[in-house]
Amino acid sequence: MYIQQLIDKGYPVKEFPKDSIIYEPGMQPRFVYFIKKGEVRMVTVNDAGKEFIQGVFKTGQYFGEPALLINKPYLAYTIVSKNSELIPVGKTDFLNLLKDDADFSMNLIKVLSNRLFYKSMMLEELAGEKAEHRLETIINYLFLEVSSGESLKVTRQDLADMTGLRVETVIRGVKLLADKGLINLNRGKIMKV
Amino acid sequence: MYIQQLIDKGYPVKEFPKDSIIYEPGMQPRFVYFIKKGEVRMVTVNDAGKEFIQGVFKTGQYFGEPALLINKPYLAYTIVSKNSELIPVGKTDFLNLLKDDADFSMNLIKVLSNRLFYKSMMLEELAGEKAEHRLETIINYLFLEVSSGESLKVTRQDLADMTGLRVETVIRGVKLLADKGLINLNRGKIMKV
DNA sequence: CTATTGATATGATGCAGATCATAATTTAAG
DNA sequence: CTTAAATTATGATCTGCATCATATCAATAG
Missing domain, CATH: 2.60.120.10 (Jelly Rolls)
Known part of the structure; x- marks a missing residue:
């Protein structure tokens, strides 16, 4: 470097x-x-x-x-x-x-x-998608630099600050995604399978 | 070039x-x-x-x-x-x-x-600001490449598609900005003073 | 000039997510 | 282990904007 x-x-x-x-x-x-x-x-x-x-x-x-x-x-x-x-x-x-x-x-x-790629992706999300979709997108993006079996090290507040949502909305949204089987939770931690 | x-x-x-x-x-x-x-x-x-x-x-x-x-x-x-x-x-x-x-x-x-600068600016707007503020920002940005006395050549739909809003919201928002004296309208056209 | 299409306008209603309040749980610190 | 602080959780209410419906106005083509 x-x-x-x-x-x-x-x-x-x-x-x-x-x-x-x-x-x-x-x-x-x-x-x-x-x-x-x-x-x-x-x-x-x-x-x-x-x-x-x-x-x-x-x-x-x-x-x-x-x-x-x-x-x-x-x-x-x-x-x-x-x-x-x-x-x-x-x-x-x-x-x-x-x-x-x-x-x-x-x-x-x-x-x-x-x-630019990241910002274009997020602009599309913020302009056109609702809470759940935004969360799924950012979570999958963050998963890119995490290995399987590991959890995301971001708080719900961090996710909120990356998606333009409020903490409460993130908490509820993440739960919905887990209910639908789209993500895995382990004691609140978002796990990469 | x-x-x-x-x-x-x-x-x-x-x-x-x-x-x-x-x-x-x-x-x-x-x-x-x-x-x-x-x-x-x-x-x-x-x-x-x-x-x-x-x-x-x-x-x-x-x-x-x-x-x-x-x-x-x-x-x-x-x-x-x-x-x-x-x-x-x-x-x-x-x-x-x-x-x-x-x-x-x-x-x-x-x-x-x-x-990147443009996208960062728009991300901040979409993540944290409401309709009127978004419109004021994009209008001022578009003014940068328009000379005084000229009008913006974009439709309300274009503004909607740049701000993540709906046409009706843009129409109402632009009108509010004009009422507040923040922008100038001439037969519906947004004029740079 | 007239017809057609696109753009702007306006009202009524619905809803996703913000906001507010409070509690439970986890983590960090002593 | 105990306490404090941070994070997650959950319910109730409020609100800005989307949505739907319909109308007026402006631009363009024939």
């Missing part, structure tokens, strides 16, 4: 404790952040304080490029979910990285394509 | 009449399409036949890269909105284009970033 290269080049690693805010909506982007270790979430918040999870980023991934590259202020918060070590890379350096390293450039293109 | 270069290189231009379908959900991607002239829309359709407009692409733009690059079947239809002339570029050729032309590569990255 590219993270070791950055460290070798002398980029400093910064510690971000859980729940700290890396940036807020309205701020002008200055860095792309590479995650040496940890986990962050990008969330938008409406006037009523309702959160929506735009994305989750984990060890080895990076975030914050789109706003930086198109020079628009952030529209989301990025918040540390687990104590993290991040490597901020300034705009000029990031652009040089893209220019000099065709592989990285290609990697970014694929990463952006994957994020 | 890159289109003339493609023509010079001998890529054939194909005609697509209005309402023809370029590709459907489930199909395996084989081309990226450059629009020499015309307009297409990417739409997802739910089981009940309700359409959601994922994006609109016009003369000079290109579409279809994400699914091609990450090797997943399309999840949307792409339908011709105005008689169009398209240049399909096969996967290998498109990858070579990216490899050999750093400018194009950078252009794609920015294009993808802009699309």
Whole structure:
């Protein structure tokens, strides 16, 4: 991965404790952040304080490029979910990285394509499908990075914040899906068969 | 633009009449399409036949890269909105284009970033905001590429298909926004001041 | 000018999911 | 083990938007 290269080049690693805010909506982007270790979430918040999870980023991934590259202020918060070590890379350096390293450039293109895919899928769900369908879709999506016999490590509140629903609706919806045999529950945990 | 270069290189231009379908959900991607002239829309359709407009692409733009690059079947239809002339570029050729032309590569990255931005904005709206707010947001966004004194050239149905609302809700919502002085109507047309 | 089609408009009714309230259960902390 | 905090659970009520039905208006073709 590219993270070791950055460290070798002398980029400093910064510690971000859980729940700290890396940036807020309205701020002008200055860095792309590479995650040496940890986990962050990008969330938008409406006037009523309702959160929506735009994305989750984990060890080895990076975030914050789109706003930086198109020079628009952030529209989301990025918040540390687990104590993290991040490597901020300034705009000029990031652009040089893209220019000099065709592989990285290609990697970014694929990463952006994957994020677009996810967002297109979720837009279709939020625009056209009701609670149960949304839940089935997001659960199957999350299952992709979980092995059989394991359970999803997200709370009902997390599912709510990813689908635009309310906790109570998620709780009831998940139960309905279980009743219909579409998912498996084990002491409340959503299990991949 | 890159289109003339493609023509010079001998890529054939194909005609697509209005309402023809370029590709459907489930199909395996084989081309990226450059629009020499015309307009297409990417739409997802739910089981009940309700359409959601994922994006609109016009003369000079290109579409279809994400699914091609990450090797997943399309999840949307792409339908011709105005008689169009398209240049399909096969996967290998498109990858070579990216490899050999750093400018194009950078252009794609920015294009993808802009699309992500739009989708993030709309996700926040669909997940957390109600009809009036959604409409105000999409109208202001569409205003970006319209000059003052001009009107939006979209129908209420188009607005509905971009916001996940129903036509009747859009009609009522637009009227409410006009009553509140948040937008200007002229014989039903939404005017940019 | 007239007919046809598409777009906008308006009222009435129904329902999915939000909201509010409270409780049971699980997990984490001391 | 015990207590506190977080998560899951369940019922009752409220509400914004969908849905259905029908009408008016605007645009386009002949």
